[in-house]
Amino acid sequence: MIAAYRTRLLIAMDLTAVVLPLGAALWIQYSNPWQNPHPGVWLVYTLLAGFIGLYGIIKQQLHRSVWQYAGVGDMLSILKAAIPAAFIPYTAIALIWVESFPVLLLAHHLAGMVFLMAGPRLFWRAFCDKFGKCSRIEQGRESRRALIIGAGSCGTLIAKELLQNNASTLIPVGFIDDDPYKQQLRLLGLPVLGNRGDIPKLAELHHIDEMIIAMPSVSKTQISEIINKCKTTQARLKIVPDLQDVLHGRSMVEKVRDVSVEDLLGREPVRSDLDNIANYVEEKTVLITGAGGSIGSELCRQIAPFHPSKLILLGHGENSIYTIEMELRSLFPDLAFETVIADVQNRSSLESVFERFRPEVVFHAAAHKHVPLMERNPSEAIKNNVFGTKNAAECADRFGAERFVLISTDKAVNPTSIMGTTKRIAEMFIQSLDKHSKTKFVAVRFGNVLGSRGSVIPRFKEQIAKGGPVTVTHPEMVRYFMTIPEAVQLVIQAGAFASGGEVFILDMGQPVKIYDLAVDLIRLTGYEPHVDIEIRFSGIREGEKLYEELLTSEEGMTSTKHNRIFIGKPMNINRTELEFEIRKLEQVIGQDQAQIRAVLKHIVPTFRNVS
Incomplete structure (x- = not known):
């Protein structure tokens, strides 16, 4: 009701602005309007201007403009309504009556219309700008x-x-x-x-x-x-x-x-050589282990657009595999893919998958990655990270895969944790296997990814949502971070550079203090650290270290064609000796921690057993 009243009022005001200047023009043209020698013509002129003006007002939707925000667009709309309302009646009168009205009458009418229609709008706009949006x-x-x-x-x-x-x-x-x-x-x-x-x-x-x-x-x-x-x-x-x-x-x-935290990192978008990637993925059968995880599911999303002949999603957790399956069906309806629930620790199950699908490219993302949990469950870390990788790699070799890409971690360098040590052994195993296989075996090593399950960012967000406190292990704890899509894009690109036996290291940018990350997250949520949300230091946990490293002392680093991918110098690993040590490792599974750590230390001398 109020809106309809406002519309009628604004139309009436603008229509008055069309007609009223004619009276003013008459006063200017004739000292006494009653002495107008053309009263009939004047009436026709007024009615014609009014009808054309009304049409222009409605056509240009002047009644819908908000005066408080009048601008150039409104002024143009006023001109589009006013010019026809002035020129058409004047031209019609001039053609019909021999003695036409003076040209000044047209000028006064047009100027008056524009002034009366634009003036109130601009005045109200200026008033609101001056005194605020009341x-x-x-x-x-x-x-x-x-x-x-x-x-x-x-x-x-x-x-x-x-x-x-x-x-x-x-x-x-x-x-x-x-x-x-x-x-x-x-x-x-x-x-x-x-x-x-x-x-x-x-x-x-x-x-x-x-x-x-x-x-x-x-x-x-x-x-x-x-x-x-x-x-x-x-x-x-x-x-x-x-x-x-x-x-x-x-x-x-x-x-x-x-x-977001990703904005804070200031990481530039990754530029990939799409042709190189397409050459080894397009029209190939691609197997992704751990396909339901943070990295594995993103591998599925980014490989799908390259049109593999078939994409095999292998995972142990049915819920996560189902989630990525539904997503792929929605995003890539023409993609040929299969989902397989299987455990990489189960050799016979894995062999049947390789025999059935004969994958040409394998991305091995299945792993246990949670450092403190693996400190308390070392046997599970060994079974999944060492023997799961061994099973997948040997199947890739046996069934003729073209290349095998292991997703590794910076925690494998001079490891202080069970998890990092098992990932280092996984790297060593595929390097030893590469020398005796037609399959190109490579590892890609990178640091923490933002937003992965069990990582620090989701934990901080959950603690902030509960009102704190936010727990940080140590004020000087430093980590490398990158986004999941960024890491996966570089992993796929690194796979294109594979010659066999390389450990690729991704450029992680500048290291970030975990304490600073906590402070930034609290502020981004609208709170003040140590005022609204408390930050507590809980102490370094088992297996953790203050600073992560990307290279061992034996590894040098050379560049690749991509400015954010580097190669660690391949290690000279004796396969026979390594397999002997791995058999010893298998024998201590389930034994006490001291025995397990002793064998791990023997295989990876740089393992700093701090527990």
């Missing part, structure tokens, strides 16, 4: 002040949506932009307040509650630098995702999301 406060909702970082097209679109959405409680205060030409300008009535170096003081000066980083086309490194500036304030952080994500969908504001 309409939202009047509605009784608490408003939050926002600073938009980036005064380009993305930032201005977000500001425009926020300004036009009266349902939003977020009020844009201004922009931040490094372009000196934009300094002191006003965009959509909002000032460009300064550059990124001014963020902390401007946030305090303008009482900013929320910051929106609206720079989807800049590098990840720059985004990380901006986030680090914003972290020093109390404002909550939001970000517009990558440009390709922004281009889909109508609402820019809907694309804005919370800043």
Whole structure:
């Protein structure tokens, strides 16, 4: 009811703005309007202008514009409605009546219409800019002040949506932009307040509650630098995702999301040689073990677009395998794939899978990876990480796979844990097997991945959601991190470089303090560390070390064609001796920890048995 009344009122006001200037023009043209020598013509002129003006008002939807945010678009719409309402009646009168009205009458009518239609809108816009967005406060909702970082097209679109959405409680205060030409300008009535170096003081000066980083086309490194500036304030952080994500969908504001830990890392997107990858994956039967896990499932997602002739998803956990199966059916309906529930520790089961499908490429991601759990269950780590890998690798050799890629870890380097030591033995075994096989055996070694099951990030998020405390093992604990998609993309690329026997090492970027990560996560959630959320130090757990390493002392590192993939120098491993030691390891499974650790130490002399 109120909306209908408002519509009729606005149409009536604009229609008055069409007709009223004719009276003013008459006063200017004739000192006394009653002395008008063409009263009938004048009436026709007025009616014709009114009808054409009404059509233009409705056609241009002027009654739907919000005066508070009047801009260039509204002014153009007014001109599109006003010009025909002035020219068409004047031209018609001039053609029908010999003695036409003076040209000044047309000029006065058009100028008057534009003034009366645009003037109130611009006045109200200026008033609102001067005294604030009172309409939202009047509605009784608490408003939050926002600073938009980036005064380009993305930032201005977000500001425009926020300004036009009266349902939003977020009020844009201004922009931040490094372009000196934009300094002191006003965009959509909002000032460009300064550059990124001014963020902390401007946030305090303008009482900013929320910051929106609206720079989807800049590098990840720059985004990380901006986030680090914003972290020093109390404002909550939001970000517009990558440009390709922004281009889909109508609402820019809907694309804005919370800043994530991935944004903090500032990792640039991986650039892959797609032709090299396609050469060894396309139209091949690809087997992925541990396909339901964090890395295994991402391998499935990224290999599927390369059109393997068949994708074999092998895993021990039925629920996780079912989840990735449903996802692949949805995303890749034409993909030929099979799901197999099997345990890599079961040799006969694995042999039947290889015999049935004859995979040409194998990605071995099945492993136990949780360090403290494996310290308490060393036999399980040995059975899965050593003998599971041995079974898969020997099956790949026996059934003629072209290449075998082992997913390894930086914890295999100078290991202090059972888990890391078992992964190092797995690396050593495939290197020894490579010398006697037509299959190309390689390992890819990298550090922690963000968001994997059982990793530190999900644990921190859960602790923050419960109100704390957040537990960090040691204030100086340092780890390398990368995202799961990034790690998997590099793993697949490394597989393309395989000649046989290499251990590929991925560029993990700069190491990150776990304490700093906890602080950042707390702040990103809108809390203050040690004030709202407590951080406690729990002490280093069994098998952990303060710093991870990517190379052993015996390994040198050489570059590849890819700037983020390196090769550790292949080790000279005697297969006969290694298999003898592995048989000894098999004999101590289930025995006491001292015996198990002694054998592990004998196989991997760099194992620092700290438990």
